[in-house]
Amino acid sequence: MIKKILLICLLIVSMSSPVFAVDGKALLEQVDRNLSPESYESYRKLINIEPSGAKKEFTLFTVKKGVDKVASLFIAPASEKGRSTLRLGDNMWLNIPNVGKPIRITSLQSVVGGVFNNADIMQLDYAVEYDVEKIEEGAEYLLYLKAKTKSVAYDRLKIWVNKDKKLPTRIECLTEANMLIKTLYFKDTKDFGGGIVRPAVIETDSPLYKGYKSVIIMAGVKKRTFKDEVFTLTFLPNLESLR
Amino acid sequence: MKSLGCIFLILSLLMTPLSLLAEEEYTFDLSETEKKPYHFAGYIEAKPLLFGLDRDSALYKLRYFDNPQGQTQLEGNGRVQLEGSFEKNIFRVYAKTNTDLQSSYSGESERSTFYEIYASAKPTTSWKFDVGKKTMKWGKGYAWNPVAFIDRPKDPDDPEQAMEGYVLATADYIKSFDGPLTTFSFTPVLFPVYDHINDSFGNNYNLNLAGRFYFLLYDTDIDLLFMTGGSKPDRYGMDFSRNITTNFEVHGEIAYFRNSRKNVVDATGNRYTVEGESVSSVIGIRHLTSFDLTTIIEYYHNGLGFSGDEMKNYYGLINRGYDSYKSTGNTNTLIQAQQLAESGYVRANSMKNYLYARFSQKEPLDILYLTTSLTGMMNIDDQSWSLTPELLYTGFTNWEFRLRSGIIVGRRNSEFGEKQNDYRIELRIGYYF
Numbered sequence: 001m002i003k004k005i006l007l008i009c010l011l012i013v014s015m016s017s018p019v020f021a022v023d024g025k026a027l028l029e030q031v032d033r034n035l036s037p038e039s040y041e042s043y044r045k046l047i048n049i050e051p052s053g054a055k056k057e058f059t060l061f062t063v064k065k066g067v068d069k070v071a072s073l074f075i076a077p078a079s080e081k082g083r084s085t086l087r088l089g090d091n092m093w094l095n096i097p098n099v100g101k102p103i104r105i106t107s108l109q110s111v112v113g114g115v116f117n118n119a120d121i122m123q124l125d126y127a128v129e130y131d132v133e134k135i136e137e138g139a140e141y142l143l144y145l146k147a148k149t150k151s152v153a154y155d156r157l158k159i160w161v162n163k164d165k166k167l168p169t170r171i172e173c174l175t176e177a178n179m180l181i182k183t184l185y186f187k188d189t190k191d192f193g194g195g196i197v198r199p200a201v202i203e204t205d206s207p208l209y210k211g212y213k214s215v216i217i218m219a220g221v222k223k224r225t226f227k228d229e230v231f232t233l234t235f236l237p238n239l240e241s242l243r
Numbered sequence: 244m245k246s247l248g249c250i251f252l253i254l255s256l257l258m259t260p261l262s263l264l265a266e267e268e269y270t271f272d273l274s275e276t277e278k279k280p281y282h283f284a285g286y287i288e289a290k291p292l293l294f295g296l297d298r299d300s301a302l303y304k305l306r307y308f309d310n311p312q313g314q315t316q317l318e319g320n321g322r323v324q325l326e327g328s329f330e331k332n333i334f335r336v337y338a339k340t341n342t343d344l345q346s347s348y349s350g351e352s353e354r355s356t357f358y359e360i361y362a363s364a365k366p367t368t369s370w371k372f373d374v375g376k377k378t379m380k381w382g383k384g385y386a387w388n389p390v391a392f393i394d395r396p397k398d399p400d401d402p403e404q405a406m407e408g409y410v411l412a413t414a415d416y417i418k419s420f421d422g423p424l425t426t427f428s429f430t431p432v433l434f435p436v437y438d439h440i441n442d443s444f445g446n447n448y449n450l451n452l453a454g455r456f457y458f459l460l461y462d463t464d465i466d467l468l469f470m471t472g473g474s475k476p477d478r479y480g481m482d483f484s485r486n487i488t489t490n491f492e493v494h495g496e497i498a499y500f501r502n503s504r505k506n507v508v509d510a511t512g513n514r515y516t517v518e519g520e521s522v523s524s525v526i527g528i529r530h531l532t533s534f535d536l537t538t539i540i541e542y543y544h545n546g547l548g549f550s551g552d553e554m555k556n557y558y559g560l561i562n563r564g565y566d567s568y569k570s571t572g573n574t575n576t577l578i579q580a581q582q583l584a585e586s587g588y589v590r591a592n593s594m595k596n597y598l599y600a601r602f603s604q605k606e607p608l609d610i611l612y613l614t615t616s617l618t619g620m621m622n623i624d625d626q627s628w629s630l631t632p633e634l635l636y637t638g639f640t641n642w643e644f645r646l647r648s649g650i651i652v653g654r655r656n657s658e659f660g661e662k663q664n665d666y667r668i669e670l671r672i673g674y675y676f
Contacts, residue, residue: 045271050611056640059276075276078284079641079675088425091462091486098405101380104464106490106531113605113612113637151489188269201269212611217271227368228419233464234428234457235417241335241365243278 024132051211521546627653
């Protein structure tokens with residue numbers, strides 16, 4: 001009798017436990033690599049859409065190297081042209097040509113307004129900033145991520161990953177208390193050439209910005225290597241020379 | 244049951260086109276990002292201003308002694324900035340012009356100048372050379388930068404305004420590392436001061452040398468700076484900036500000036516020069532809350548500034564000069580006071596110790612692109628102060644609307660109390676193209 005009860009308990013425990021057949025860390029790293037090469041350049045259009053339908057667009061040229069170096073240059077609209085941002089790990093700066101010297105900014109701020117913040121715009125690899133706590137397997141993989149440090153913009157992420165393509169379809173950004181901050185929807189998977197196949201559109205909405213929506217459209221994603229000196233404050237005003 | 248199914252089918256059919264319409268198509272054509280060898284851009288601004296004059300203040304008497312004004316004064320300002328560049332291989336030329344237009348009680352005026360015009364060569368990512376007129380903008384402070392040795396003084400009332408540069412030759416050398424020292428860069432500057440070249444900067448006929456060493460060390464920005472050469476007393480400085488947490492930044496600057504000089508007046512109106520070493524410094528923080536309130540607080544010590552007694556003597560000189568003009572028509576004392584004004588007495592923050600606080604709330608009441616701010620500046624030595632509430636709206640692409648007022652408060656013989664205005668209201672409409 002005791003043996004039977006133990007067996008039933010074992011069965012229940014094994015059924016309710018997360019699936020560990022998939023290596024969460026390896027899957028997350030695979031998702032990162034499928035989203036972008038480790039070093040690349042890209043163009044992005046950011047569109048903030050208000051409940052009235054009014055839109056404001058920003059166009060950025062972005063370069064990334066390794067796990068913790070990202071720099072972006074605004075090339076439109078005219079009011080933002082020439083602004084540039086740099087991220088080195090947890091350090092972030094904004095350079096406004098008129099103001100001249102780069103100022104330190106934080107991941108929660110938004111240089112463009114709307115639902116996207118600086119951490120979204122200067123996104124590092126997910127595997128660099130998060131640990132996989134557990135995975136659930138259904139029609140898609142569902143990864144539960146926990147930030148490695150307090151300096152990361154969102155304490156927790158839930159990522160739904162397409163099983164075949166190993167690409168995210170949806171990401172929920174949450175606080176430590178599991179309060180939803182925003183949801184990112186990955187759409188329109190496209191072949192950018194050079195073996196890069198990834199969603200070209202990321203939509204986001206947030207319960208904190210009811211009725212508002214922001215969209216990122218990717219273009220010209222391609223592998224490119226850069227010298228480390230590109231990712232420095234002194235080089236920041238010269239990002240245009242990389243285009 | 245069938246009828247329910249029918250209704251569901253009809254509803255589904257009716258809903259289908261709506262859901263298709265809701266699925267908006269986003270397009271991004273790479274041709275929009277095509278880079279041309281040349282670029283042209285500009286900015287136009289209209290800025291009407293209303294001043295409430297303090298007709299008993301010393302600086303009102305100094306400026307309007309022979310042309311008395313009413314309680315208020317209207318002023319119209321306009322600004323046109325044009326910029327362009329041309330790039331070929333490793334070379335680039337860049338120019339930015341600024342035209343200020345003004346219509347005020349004294350008539351209409353126009354001043355046009357090149358803010359920047361320089362040529363650059365960038366042979367590698369580690370090296371860059373610039374020759375021409377350029378702004379350097381050294382320092383980490385928001386309202387004040389005592390280490391900005393080769394920049395024109397910033398307006399602490401409007402620190403984000405574009406500034407005119409100086410003619411110089413400079414280079415940047417950058418080197419990145421793995422380890423606690425992530426970045427090192429060196430920026431040497433050759434800074435000539437001759438007739439018609441930077442001649443407003445200091446003593447003429449000197450080729451000055453300045454430089455900045457930058458380190459990103461243990462996630463802290465650190466600059467070591469210097470300037471020597473004879474146009475101004477030698478000066479050395481250091482600044483830093485670091486994020487203590489992701490939303491809390493601390494910064495500071497310290498500058499040491501050898502043999503600095505200032506012209507002062509004593510209680511009887513005699514003019515003399517004070518010489519000696521001095522140290523100026525800024526320490527500040529920048530903090531962001533989860534609800535997007537940015538706070539900037541800075542303390543500024545101006546080692547070259549005037550003491551309370553030195554300022555009182557100056558205001559006394561103006562008042563005596565004004566009384567003398569009223570009774571005899573003699574303007575000699577007022578002219579002497581005007582000369583002293585130009586040498587430093589009426590510069591922004593000409594005294595010793597100041598506190599600056601700016602609270603800026605982004606998107607209040609969930610109104611996208613609206614920013615409300617409140618800025619306060621206090622002269623700690625005489626407890627006079629100014630308060631500037633501000634509304635900024637950037638919701639229309641390339642347009643900027645800024646409404647702000649300034650309230651100036653202080654007793655007699657205090658810095659803000661003796662300014663020519665009690666308040667001002669300003670509307671600024673800007674368009675970028």
